[in-house]
Amino acid sequence: xxxxxxxxxxxxxxxxxxxxxxxxxxxxxxxxxxxxxxxxxxxxxxxxxxxxxxxxxxxxxxxxxxxxxxxxxxxxxxxxxxxxxxxxxxxxxxxxxxxxxxxxxxxxxxxxxxxxxxxxxxxxxxxxxxxxxxxxxxxxxxxxxxxxxxxxxxxxxxxxxxxxxxxxxxxxxxxxxxxxxxxxxxxxxxxxxxxxxxxxx
Amino acid sequence: xxxxxxxxxxxxxxxxxxxxxxxxxxxxxxxxxxxxxxxxxxxxxxxxxxxxxxxxxxxxxxxxxxxxxxxxxxxxxxxxxxxxxxxxxxxxxxxxxxxxxxxxxxxxxxxxxxxxxxxxxxxxxxxxxxxxxxxxxxxxxxxxxxxxxxxxxxxxxxxxxxxxxxxxxxxxxxxxxxxxxxxxxxxxxxxxxxxxxxxxx
Numbered sequence: 001x002x003x004x005x006x007x008x009x010x011x012x013x014x015x016x017x018x019x020x021x022x023x024x025x026x027x028x029x030x031x032x033x034x035x036x037x038x039x040x041x042x043x044x045x046x047x048x049x050x051x052x053x054x055x056x057x058x059x060x061x062x063x064x065x066x067x068x069x070x071x072x073x074x075x076x077x078x079x080x081x082x083x084x085x086x087x088x089x090x091x092x093x094x095x096x097x098x099x100x101x102x103x104x105x106x107x108x109x110x111x112x113x114x115x116x117x118x119x120x121x122x123x124x125x126x127x128x129x130x131x132x133x134x135x136x137x138x139x140x141x142x143x144x145x146x147x148x149x150x151x152x153x154x155x156x157x158x159x160x161x162x163x164x165x166x167x168x169x170x171x172x173x174x175x176x177x178x179x180x181x182x183x184x185x186x187x188x189x190x191x192x193x194x195x196x197x198x199x200x201x
Numbered sequence: 202x203x204x205x206x207x208x209x210x211x212x213x214x215x216x217x218x219x220x221x222x223x224x225x226x227x228x229x230x231x232x233x234x235x236x237x238x239x240x241x242x243x244x245x246x247x248x249x250x251x252x253x254x255x256x257x258x259x260x261x262x263x264x265x266x267x268x269x270x271x272x273x274x275x276x277x278x279x280x281x282x283x284x285x286x287x288x289x290x291x292x293x294x295x296x297x298x299x300x301x302x303x304x305x306x307x308x309x310x311x312x313x314x315x316x317x318x319x320x321x322x323x324x325x326x327x328x329x330x331x332x333x334x335x336x337x338x339x340x341x342x343x344x345x346x347x348x349x350x351x352x353x354x355x356x357x358x359x360x361x362x363x364x365x366x367x368x369x370x371x372x373x374x375x376x377x378x379x380x381x382x383x384x385x386x387x388x389x390x391x392x393x394x395x396x397x398x399x400x401x402x
Contacts, residue, residue, distance in 0.1 A: 048258050057249050058372035062385060072402050073392055171259035184263060187388035191274055201273050 004033040005192070006177040008165045010041040011089035011125060013173035014067040014081070015186040017115045021076050022189055023176070024108070030196035036100075036111050038093035038158070039165040041086075041173055048171045052086045070186065078120040087124060090158065091131035091149050097157040098148035099140065109138045205234040206393070207378040209366045211242040212290035212326060214374035215268040215282070216387040218316045222277050223390055224377070225309070231397035237301075237312050239294035239359070240366040242287075242374055249372045253287045271387065279321035288325060291359060292332035292350050298358040299349035300341065310339045 005027050009016035027034050045051070054060045064081060071079035092114040099107045117123040117134045125131045128149045136142035148154050165175070169182050176183045176192055181200065183192050194201070206228050210217035228235050246252070255261040265282060272280035293315040300308045318324040318335045326332045329350045337343035349355050366376070370383050377384045377393055382401065384393050395402070 048260055050257075050260075056251075056372075058367075058370055059249055059251075062370055062372065062383060065383070066385070066389075069392070069402075073395065166259075169259055169263060171257075171263065182263060182266070184267070185388070187386070188267075191270070194274065201270075 002032060003179060004035040005196075006035050006037055006168065008037045008039055008168065008170040008173065008175040008177070010039055010173040011092045011114055011118060012086040013041065014079075014119065015070075016173040017079070017119045018067075018071055018074060018076055019174040019176070019186040019189060020111060020115050022074065022186075023174075023192075026189060026193055027196070029193075032196065034108070036096060036107055037161060037165060038089070038096050038111075039162050039170065039173070040089060040093065040158070042088070043162045044166060044171055047166060050171070054081075054085065074186075078116075080120070080122070082118055082122050082124070084124055084126075087118070087126035089126060091128045092118075092125045092134070093158055093161070094149045094151075094154045095131055095135050095140075095145050097161060098145070098151070098154045099135075101157070103140070106138060106140055110135050110140065113138050203233060204380060205236040206397075207236050207238055207369065209238045209240055209369065209371040209374065209376040209378070211240055211374040212293045212315055212319060213287040214242065215280075215320065216271075217374040218320045219268075219272055219275060219277055219280070220375040220377070220387040220390060221312060221316050223275065223387075224375075224393075227390060227394055228397070230394075233397065235309070237297060237308055238362060238366060239290070239297050239312075240363050240371065240374070241290060241294065241359070243289070244363045245367060245372055248367060251372070255282075255286065275387075279317075281321070281323070283319055283323050283325070285325055285327075288319070288327035290327060291356075292329045293319075293326045293335070294359055294362070295350045295352075295355045296332055296336050296341075296346050298362060299346070299352070299355045300336075302358070303345075303349075304341070307339060307341055311336050311341065314339050 007023055024034050053063045096107055096111055113134050114125050118125045123130050132142050132146035135145040168177055172184055178195050208224055225235050254264045297308055297312055314335050315326050319326045324331050333343050333347035336346040369378055373385055379396050
């Protein structure tokens with residue numbers, strides 16, 4: 001099987017959520033897996049001086065409208081902006097990184113559960129207990145997931161994941177790398193699809 | 202005929218150029234005209250604190266790659282980043298606004314000629330003589346076009362055009378408004394197309 005697609009994302013990223021709902025089916029059409037690579041946009045934004053999209057004058061107002069409209073356009077049900085936004089996403093990111101070591105088969109399921117908890121059910125997954133509960137709904141041991149959030153080895157794994165994201169050139173979420181070619185944003189899924197089909201142009 | 206599509210753009214915007222090559226055919230499929238609305242991104246960026254895309258760390262490097270890749274993806278031949286970029290675009294913007302008063306039938310042709318001069322032929326259209334020469338290639342009187350750039354009434358028309366852009370919520374280029382609904386970016390042409398087809402979703 002060819003190399004997986006790298007999907008760099010922050011759990012607080014609305015366009016990351018929308019793309020996460022589409023990327024696996026897209027990858028599967030081309031015989032690829034998805035490598036989920038959680039990162040913290042706050043760390044990345046220090047490199048670029050960027051601010052959270054929704055906090056920028058004019059652009060913020062537009063982006064809220066566009067996020068909801070894009071969700072409907074792409075047939076992603078239930079999207080709504082969370083009542084607290086943006087949030088810190090260490091807790092869900094660490095749970096995913098922990099699962100990738102301990103039980104990789106669960107990672108994808110938990111990525112989707114965390115994202116949907118935040119963007120559909122308005123659960124504040126920045127809260128470690130909430131993030132552990134969401135993982136538990138997928139069949140993960142809640143106490144072990146909760147402990148992983150405070151585990152020094154897992155904390156270190158998230159630091160490394162951020163460093164890898166920056167090294168890959170990620171400056172936003174989602175940031176998708178296919179065989180070394182970078183694509184930023186939900187908007188580029190059409191190009192990702194053609195790149196997988198043709199190997200480039 | 203229903204209302205035209207408002208196409209807000211800066212002549213120094215690569216994604217504005219790419220979208221300008223597609224928007225008229227898209228509009229025509231739905232029986233619409235395009236209202237070309239030149240603006241100055243520098244004025245708009247003061248509202249949002251934004252910087253030119255290519256000057257942002259990480260994002261700048263990616264965007265240059267993405268612009269060329271997106272041009273090829275959309276079948277737009279000859280695109281290359283100009284040797285001087287970004288540029289001030291008062292000269293071509295004023296020529297277009299002057300034509301919209303004096304000879305509206307020429308405006309669209311001159312928009313395309315200015316954009317292609319800059320992004321395909323690497324002509325610095327910030328230079329008033331160059332911008333007038335490009336217009337002349339379309340059959341416009343060169344001396345009159347050159348004079349229009351320094352005409353106080355036309356200067357005022359550009360100020361008003363910027364104000365209208367900001368009032369419409371434009372914070373980037375291209376910014377497309379269809380029956381009051383705003384769409385930012387070349388990336389949203391698919392949504393513009395469906396919006397024109399369905400009236401919204």
